[in-house]
Amino acid sequence: MTSPTPLRVRFCPSPTGNPHVGLVRTALFNWAFARHHGGTMVFRIEDTDAARDSEESYQALLDAMRWLGLTWDEGPEKGGPHAPYRQSQRMDIYADVAERLLAAGHAYRCYCTADELEARREAARKAGRPSGYEGTCRALTKAQIAAHEAEGRPSIVRFRMPDEPITFTDLVRGELTFTPENVPDYGIVRANGAPLYTLVNPVDDALMEITHVLRGEDLLSSTPRQIALYRALAEIGVGGGTVPAFGHLPYVLGEGTKKLSKRDPQSSLNLYRDRGFLPSGLLNYLALLGWSLAEDRDVFSLEEMVAAFDISAVNANPARFDLKKCEAINATHIREHLSTEEFAEACRPWLRAPYAPWKPEAYDPEAFAKLAPLAQTRVTVLSDITDNVDFLFLDEPVADEQSWAKAMKPGAGDVLASARANLGAVEDWTADALKAAVLAAGEEHGLKLGKAQAPVRVAVTGRTVGLPLFESLETLGRRRTLSRIDAALARLSG
Known part of the structure; x- marks a missing residue:
């Protein structure tokens, strides 16, 4: 892919709640796209919703990006030519743009009340018509406006959509067309003067010279509205006049056919950090939710992803989040990377x-x-x-009754007593010598090594599974190993 201007992408989350894996997938694709093409990654914070945004969530976003290694070129802590990068610090810009849109006729004041709007929507639904805004205030006369103002009616600012289809080529989905009846005029400023996402997002994209927008499929319906606004912004001299190229990433599904949401337990990034996923392992798996390096290869490094990433290769179909596969890929990264x-x-x-x-x-x-x-x-x-090595550092092995019941079946005490005697006689406390001692104890009772070592493992570690037993016993040492076996024998005889 070539671009006449330097490639610039943005990742612009809202600081509400904890970061989730769907958000991380979006950040990853933008980052890989920018790095592949030698472009610029802009990190922008969309924090205009004072009721929901929090400083704690803002810090969590920065911490998450740092932990993941998804570096940004402009944004918080780095600055850049288009600072500030927090929308809450750019309110004067949005107010000025809104006034300029009104003055140029690209926007108008709408005095419809919430009840009026709902009544019209309900009537449209019953009649089988699109239920969007019908343009009631689109062409108010000066007298009508004066009457509404005298009445004290609050007003919002609506953007005036063009009366013609809007067609664009989505980088993931191909050519798409939206007709006017399906993209009605929409609000850009609340009645209290606060700008809406529908205004601030395109304004910042225009001013920050964003060339490509990669985002979730759930925002696809807003794209024709934003394209129309980009064009209007160019007419009033806001930004460089370039409409970004859009690519809408597939949904990430959770249980059933439902989109993975913030409320799903497995969506929280904190879960993966707390469990000890490697950033490289988690990002490797998230890359597979819509893209692949090769048909026969699921495990790769971020460097390999950057080298190969092609937005046109992203699959438009929904991708299902599979926790077990995510874990398996992470395990491979731990072993191999x-x-x-x-x-x-x-x-x-x-x-x-x-x-x-x-x-x-x-x-x-x-x-x-x-x-x-x-x-x-x-x-x-x-x-x-933690569970794999706790036997080394606890005074006593963990009390796992299920493991005890499984290993200490009738006859286990005799095997354990034989193993105790053989282990006690070992002079060279090495894994090989310890294995030979337990193997001999098993042979005394007609058991193979696997059956013979089971009660020894539970007596010493408390669990039926764990690290290789004889290397574990060697590391634990003679005194503690024999002491724990003695305690287990006492419990069996009691």
Whole structure:
């Protein structure tokens, strides 16, 4: 793709609530598109809704982008030639543009009340007509306007849509046409003077010279309105006169056929951070919600995505969020994209409070380092590490009654007693020697190693599954291993 002007995209979330994965997918596609073409990524905050926006959510957005590694070229903390990048700090700009649109005849004041509008919509629905605004105030006379003003009727500002179809080529969906009856005049300024999203978004795009708009499919219906507004802005000298190219990304579906929403538990970005997803793993999966590097390849790096990203290759069909596949891709990133040292460092938050159930002084970094390479091949998310190594740092193994019942069936005590005797006689406390001792105990009772080691594992770690047993016992040490087996035998005999 070539562009006559430098490519500029924007990511412009509202600071309401916690960031969600659908929002992150939009940020990722804009970022990859800009980086692929050597363009500019503008990060803009749409915070004109004082009732819903919060400083906490604003900071969460910045923190999320930093954590994900989706760097921006202009925006908060970086500034740029079109600062400020928070809409709440640009209100004078919007007020001026609204007045200029009114003066040029591209907008007008609408005095219809909410009740009047609803009554007309209901009548239109019953008659089978489009239920949008009918243009009641489009051509009011000066006398009618004066009468409304004298009556004290509040007014909003509406944009005057052209009486002709609007056609554009969507970068994802191809050529689309919207007819006038389906795109009525719309509000751009509230009765209290506050600008609406329908005004501020295109105004900022025009002033910030945005060349491409990649956003969710849910905003597709607003595109013809914005195209008409871009053209009007060009006529009154706002911006450079370029109408951006649009690409509408497919819906992300959750359960059933419903669009994944902020209210869905699996949509919150915080969930993935708290569970210990790698940013690279999560972004890799989100890229697959509408795009792929190759038909036979699901795992790739961000660098590979940037090199290959083509907006025309995005699939317009809805994409379903599959948590298990997301986890599997993250596990692959942990195994293949981190060195052992990087993995150990990434695990650190889950090896201390509030995630770790052991006392801080009980943590032994050398013991963890011995088992980290084995853990790296088994965890799906970084938070899995806590349960995998807690036996090393707790005074006693976890009390998992389900695991105890599964492993300590009739006859398990005899196997465990034999294993205890053999382990107690081991002089060279190494994984190989410990394995041989338990294997011999199993053979005494006609059991293969898998069956023989089950009660040993539960006695020492508290769980039926975990890291390789004999490397775990070697790291735990002779005294603690035998002490835990003795405790288990005492419980069985009691």
